[in-house]
Amino acid sequence: MSKMHLVFGGRVTDPQTLDFADLSKIDVVGIFPDYASAEKAWRAAAQKTVDDAEMKYVLVHLHRLLEPELPGA
Numbered sequence: 757m758s759k760m761h762l763v764f765g766g767r768v769t770d771p772q773t774l775d776f777a778d779l780s781k782i783d784v785v786g787i788f789p790d791y792a793s794a795e796k797a798w799r800a801a802a803q804k805t806v807d808d809a810e811m812k813y814v815l816v817h818l819h820r821l822l823e824p825e826l827p828g829a
Contacts, residue, residue, distance in 0.1 A: 758819070761794035762787050765801055765813030774814065787818065 763785035767777045776782060785801045788794035798815045805811035 758789045759791065760787055760789060760818040760822075761791055762816040762818050763794050763798045763801060763813065764816070765805075765811060767810050768812045769810075771809045771812065774812070777810075783813075785813070791817075
């Protein structure tokens, strides 16, 4: 299995948490086959909203959620 990564973001209720204010307005940037391309997409999305403290983008290691028992995952 490839090491898939998900990049998404949205408005949070508190910038120090991942409590998204409205899940219906989540911006799904995409699913990426490797960390490097996911990080590039995350940086681009986050940079667009750099002046808005309530907007947060995250990079999720989907491969770790799908197979958490794999060594080195």
